[in-house]
Amino acid sequence: MSFGSPILETKNLNVYYGQKKVVRNVSLKIPKKTVTALIGPSGCGKSTILRTFNRMNDFIDIFRLEGEVLFEGSDIYNSHMEVTEFRRRVGMVFQKPNPFTSSIAKNITWGPQINGYQGDFNELVENSLRKAALWDEVKDKLNDSGLALSGGQQQRLCIARAIAMDPEVILMDEPCSALDPASTLAIEDLISELKKNYTIVIVTHNMQQAARVSEYTAFMYNGDLIEFDVTSKIFSHPEEKLTRDYIVGRFG
Amino acid sequence: MTEMPSAMSVKNQVMPGQDRLMPDRENRSVFKVNSERRRLKERIFTSVILIATLMALLVLVYLITSVVIDGGNRLSWDFLSSFPSRFAAKAGIKSAIFGSMWLGGLTLIFSVLFGVGAAVYLQELANKNRLNQVIELSISTLAGVPSIIYGMLGLGVFVRFMALGRSVLAGALTMSLLVMPVIIIASREALKSVPDSIRMAAFALGASRWQTVRDHVLPAAVPGIATGVILAMARAMGEAAPLILLGALTYVAFVPEGIFDGFTALPIQIYNWTSRPQQAFHELAAAGIIVLLVFLLICNSAAIFIRYKWGSKK
Numbered sequence: 001m002s003f004g005s006p007i008l009e010t011k012n013l014n015v016y017y018g019q020k021k022v023v024r025n026v027s028l029k030i031p032k033k034t035v036t037a038l039i040g041p042s043g044c045g046k047s048t049i050l051r052t053f054n055r056m057n058d059f060i061d062i063f064r065l066e067g068e069v070l071f072e073g074s075d076i077y078n079s080h081m082e083v084t085e086f087r088r089r090v091g092m093v094f095q096k097p098n099p100f101t102s103s104i105a106k107n108i109t110w111g112p113q114i115n116g117y118q119g120d121f122n123e124l125v126e127n128s129l130r131k132a133a134l135w136d137e138v139k140d141k142l143n144d145s146g147l148a149l150s151g152g153q154q155q156r157l158c159i160a161r162a163i164a165m166d167p168e169v170i171l172m173d174e175p176c177s178a179l180d181p182a183s184t185l186a187i188e189d190l191i192s193e194l195k196k197n198y199t200i201v202i203v204t205h206n207m208q209q210a211a212r213v214s215e216y217t218a219f220m221y222n223g224d225l226i227e228f229d230v231t232s233k234i235f236s237h238p239e240e241k242l243t244r245d246y247i248v249g250r251f252g
Numbered sequence: 253m254t255e256m257p258s259a260m261s262v263k264n265q266v267m268p269g270q271d272r273l274m275p276d277r278e279n280r281s282v283f284k285v286n287s288e289r290r291r292l293k294e295r296i297f298t299s300v301i302l303i304a305t306l307m308a309l310l311v312l313v314y315l316i317t318s319v320v321i322d323g324g325n326r327l328s329w330d331f332l333s334s335f336p337s338r339f340a341a342k343a344g345i346k347s348a349i350f351g352s353m354w355l356g357g358l359t360l361i362f363s364v365l366f367g368v369g370a371a372v373y374l375q376e377l378a379n380k381n382r383l384n385q386v387i388e389l390s391i392s393t394l395a396g397v398p399s400i401i402y403g404m405l406g407l408g409v410f411v412r413f414m415a416l417g418r419s420v421l422a423g424a425l426t427m428s429l430l431v432m433p434v435i436i437i438a439s440r441e442a443l444k445s446v447p448d449s450i451r452m453a454a455f456a457l458g459a460s461r462w463q464t465v466r467d468h469v470l471p472a473a474v475p476g477i478a479t480g481v482i483l484a485m486a487r488a489m490g491e492a493a494p495l496i497l498l499g500a501l502t503y504v505a506f507v508p509e510g511i512f513d514g515f516t517a518l519p520i521q522i523y524n525w526t527s528r529p530q531q532a533f534h535e536l537a538a539a540g541i542i543v544l545l546v547f548l549l550i551c552n553s554a555a556i557f558i559r560y561k562w563g564s565k566k
Binding site for chain 2: 054056059061084085086087088091092094096098099100101110111114115158161162165
């Protein structure tokens, strides 16, 4: 397996929560403008890795990290890194839709506004909502609260909010686990559309979803990266027995 | 009869006087329910909590009726718009009303500014280190300190050391200290109840802590903070002890025009009148209590209204 220079990379990454080591010596390269899925049973460290990519672990007091996490070749855990500026370039969509209580339009514009966006805000709202396939549903109620939308619409609003920041990477932490099948399908279609312009890293418990939406898949188990390869290979001819057992549903 | 088939079938199954829910009661001896006893206990429990509620209400009703009987006929426009006097017939509470308004307004400004600020710091910004734990413990302790102690502190610090004199500013600063622990604790609870997912959403967009708190966390916490502030202000309006210790004046024939002016307040005026021997002044005190209660009622209603408005906006 080979690809051009990765956009995100971990080198010998170890993560501890207090005394507990949750990620062991993981070296992983995320290729540009593709969808990479992180799969594995609960507690395997996949969400932890995702959160190191935009330093959202910083808010956990007992979090500690060894090794390097590189974004476009530079270490994001370097003390000279301006973390707020960096988070603009690596957006995140959470497990549960978490729109702000303010209006739909304000949900989109708040991030760009605090980051000094100079362009036209109305245009930004429309473009972001269009890219998130939500525009037609909400264009007449942009001033309604974001919380008035359905769960699936809220999650697409959160994706639109991330897109509005013009990020290079969008991290998704089980974005469909709180949604019904129809909304899940809508989000998956959206992911396939978004990968043309963005690098997407998605954590998922749903193996069919990983197989459907991703080009690359990393399988993790108990803090170790067991296998990382092209998705079709992982799901048809995995190298490791552990991967195969997980894929066929023997555990997890 | 086809429009309500389900209702019909239910009706067919359960005939009047026939207990379908417990068809074989005799056979199921493992479950012995004494329904009579259970219902009796239920009734006792309900009456006990009802009595507890009525007790609180009764005390309030007794207080209100007794002050209305004593002071009701003293209430008049003259009473509200006159300065105190040594003649009961001419005495009023104009200076006390204005003093209380000055005191309440300034206390509101100081205590909200510092109280909410401290709560935001402790809840949103501070690390969980030893110093902050000590601060937290001190605040909960301060909440239980008797108000007269605050009066002594205010006398020493504001009146004498900072040389503010017996001014309304010194009174308001003392009152602010008194109610700040309550505001801090209530505000922290309100901030704590704002879900973390909102903070994470903001941080993931590259927001700083201050931007996150200012635009998302604080607005979401406003109803809870408002509740704390209401309770705190109600306490400040009714307190007399610290003000008496500060040396607030009891006979004031003027209205404060600035923060360095002397003042009196409703509870002090009431206290002053009750300590006089003449019956007429006791009636004036009762009338003053009615005014104070109405004052508190207006404050509370206004705050509830604001909270309701804020809550329904979302």
